[in-house]
Amino acid sequence: MSVILCTAGYDHTIRFWEALSGICSRTIQHPESQVNRLCITPDKKYLAAAGRHMVRLYDIKSSNPNPIMQFEGHTNNITGVAFHCEGKWMVTSSEDSTVRVWDTRSGQVQRNYQHTHPVNDVVIHPNQGELVSCDRGGNIRIWDLGESKCTHQLVPVEDVSMASVSVASDGSLLAAGNNLGDVYIWRMYQNHDSTTLLPCRVFKAHKDYLTRLLLSPDIRLLATCSADHTVRIWKIDMNEEHLEAIPEGPGSSNPDDPNHQSNGSPNQYVVNGNGTSNGTSTPSSISTPNPIVSGGFSAIANPDSRSQSSGSLTSTPISPASFRTLTELITQRRPLPCDTVLDNHQRWVWDCAFSADSAYLVTVCSDHYARLWELGTASIIRQYSGHHRGAVCVALNDYSNPP
Template sequence: MSVILCTAGYDHTIRFWEALSGICSRTIQHPDSQVNRLCISPDKRFLAAAGHHTVKLYDIKSTNPNPLLTFEGHTGNVTGVAFHCEGKWMVTSSEDGTVKIWETRSGTIQRSYNHGSAANDVVIHPNQGEIISCDRGGSVRVWDLAENNCSHQLIPEEDVSVSSVTVASDGSLLCAANNAGNVFVWQLLTTYERTQLVPVTHFSAHKEYITRVLLSPDVKKLATCSADHTAKIWEVANVAATPPSDESSSSSLSAAGAVVSPFMSNGTTTSINGHHDPEKTNGTDGSNGSSSVTAGEPKPYPLEATLTGHQRWVWDCAFSADSAYLVTACSDHYARLWELHSQQVIRQYNGHHRGAVCVALNDYSEAR
């Protein structure tokens, strides 16, 4: 199977598709709960399906419908999942407010980090030494695995849930999106073996919730999915705002290296919305007081395409390896394959009888 494409959602099934024909080649039952997120291991051997409280690991090349392993330890919906580049470990985020690192072979928890608010998404930096997660309280956190702590906390917009994060395949950019429909972009710089985050731009991308933000493999496009029934493609362009002065830039770094977003100042604690009780942060949570930075008004990324035709919320998306195609998953039960150059749907995947909320695609060559 050179192309692995799978979708899942609220009908308690995981479906594998022949990408070009649109034929469903295999269906796995997931009776315990809906499936919130899917992730294919880099070697295409395993599929991780994140559900309510658990992540189930399936053998892609086997016809066995049962999971090889069930990762148990979360107490809420698992909202994000990602594999280490060699598949040795896996990271998850959950509505229980934690981000957990798991040993893939045994399913044991290696580390657990506390957000103090429901965690919505998590990604692994290409350097495999940092993970980046976001939460309902409005924070984006960078966790340094070598130091075993939170090295940066960003609050792009006060009291607005950050729904999704994505990091560039070359480690150059970090993007986050929130429930107000806004996108925030930082440049990632490594100096003296420490990552610094420099604001690039922020802009209003949708008038409704953004459910997913994703950088393309070639880092030339940014996809956003939304409750407004559309997905949009943005050109990743050099649109940096006027840089802050040296004085204000230096004041944005606390002694512990935590950076506060210049898009919104914050104090030493994270603001949490009324639905979740805040937990007092401590040193391991990386809550460090620091002043904000005022930068020039940034320009938004240019809009390349608005992908219309979905009938309900667009929940998730995945780029092809060549960045020329995008697969979207929607509450209208369908997944769609888009050719980005023509902005046309070239394949629709029909089979789910409830909302399709997650999609995973791995079409990289076996020599990768």
């Protein structure tokens, strides 16, 4: 299968599609819960479906409708899932306020990191040694797997739920979006012993909730999905060096969506929970990476640096000079150029996936449809019809060769 395209959502089914014809080639029932997120392993052999409390792993090439493995341990909805580049381990995020790393061979938990709020998303840094997660308290945390601790915490707007995070394929950028529709972009600079994060863009991408955000494989585009029924495509200029500032005060919008379920939704826009950071010893299947993040720029100062064994935050406070620079730039919000608006959706757009060449985008929507867009013309190439309720997650792998 050269192209693997899967969608899932509230109708408790996972559907495999022939991308070019739009035909549904296979349907897997997922009766225990709706599916919140999908992820295809880099070798294209397996599909992970994240639902309530567990992730199920399905054999893509088999006709077996049953999962070949289940990863159990979360106590609430699983909101994010991603695989190590060789499939040796998997990371998940959950509304139970944890981020967990799993051995894909044994199904056992190797890491268990605690947020203070339900976690909305998690991604793996291309260096395979760091995780980036975000939560409903407005926190973005970077976790060093080698040191088994949180090394950076970014809080653009406290108590405003951070909905989604994305890291550039070369590790140069970190992008995040929140429930106010604001997007934040940091440059990530790495050397042999540290990572520095510098804010380079802040802008309002949508007037309503941002549900998903994704940097394209070629790092030239940023896609943002929203409750305003649109997906916007933003151009990225990698030569841009200007620092931008935190945007003006929070706006307001209505969180109610008639098709949004409180039990098991991909993103429930609730802030609650508590906990402290926690780390464990390095598991055998996760190799210790080159020395990476240890302090650096943080959007919130936390001078309470505890021992590494606790896995808690050890950030470098912002200098007064840096704070003044940010304050002076507050009114200078400059958005990225908006290249395209994909506005044929009828309801909330929940998720998206770029093609390997960054020329196409697949979106899924509460109007039950998945759509394949050609970004150069902003036109729909295929519309995938078959879900009986909202489609909320999509996974696409069209790379010619496994990584």
